[in-house]
Amino acid sequence: MSDTGEPSSTGRRALAYTVLLCLLGAALAVFAATRTWAVEVIARPAPLPAARTVHSGTDLLPWLPALALVGLAGAGAVLGTRGLGRRLVGGLLAAVGVGVAIGGAYGGFGTGHDDIRLAWPLLCVLGGLLTMVAGGITTARGATWPVMGARYERSPRRGGPEPDPAPDGGRLDGRRTRAAWDALDRGEDPTVS
Numbered sequence: 001m002s003d004t005g006e007p008s009s010t011g012r013r014a015l016a017y018t019v020l021l022c023l024l025g026a027a028l029a030v031f032a033a034t035r036t037w038a039v040e041v042i043a044r045p046a047p048l049p050a051a052r053t054v055h056s057g058t059d060l061l062p063w064l065p066a067l068a069l070v071g072l073a074g075a076g077a078v079l080g081t082r083g084l085g086r087r088l089v090g091g092l093l094a095a096v097g098v099g100v101a102i103g104g105a106y107g108g109f110g111t112g113h114d115d116i117r118l119a120w121p122l123l124c125v126l127g128g129l130l131t132m133v134a135g136g137i138t139t140a141r142g143a144t145w146p147v148m149g150a151r152y153e154r155s156p157r158r159g160g161p162e163p164d165p166a167p168d169g170g171r172l173d174g175r176r177t178r179a180a181w182d183a184l185d186r187g188e189d190p191t192v193s
Helices: 006-033 063-078 084-109 119-144 173-184
Strands: 038-044 051-056
Touching: 006 084, 006 119, 038 084, 038 119, 063 084, 063 119, 084 119
Parallel strands: none
Antiparallel strands: 038 051
């Protein structure tokens, strides 16, 4: 690693782009699944107009938006995991993306409805493919990316044992607590030795 921190920033950038790709794909699939995919026209007797029934992707494939929502949650899980856990989340995202893409393709071409609006199923396929790619990248490279909150973790002290909060190793009693409050009243910091 160089002194400029270039690999670290590259890892952060790759993590950010992958999470955004996953969010975009899953959100696109959820949005496309809620649009009108098919209109069923049912002829009725002569004086009555034909009845039109509108079917969204959710009506045709109720599991599809739920699976896409798993992709949205997986984007957050990529940020919150590390190492092997992150690779497993990446594999799950890839599987979710494949499922969403197959569902979109089936909804567009395999449901048997005559009047299918192909734009929404194809958009759902695209969202699934984006989620799948994000999952594949996470599986392949996610273990090397920085982890959330790593900078806030406590590093071990070097050069000696941990200081004892109470000098005698016990609980703070009433006298020392009162002495600490008195020191604060005088404007002193009782935590500084």
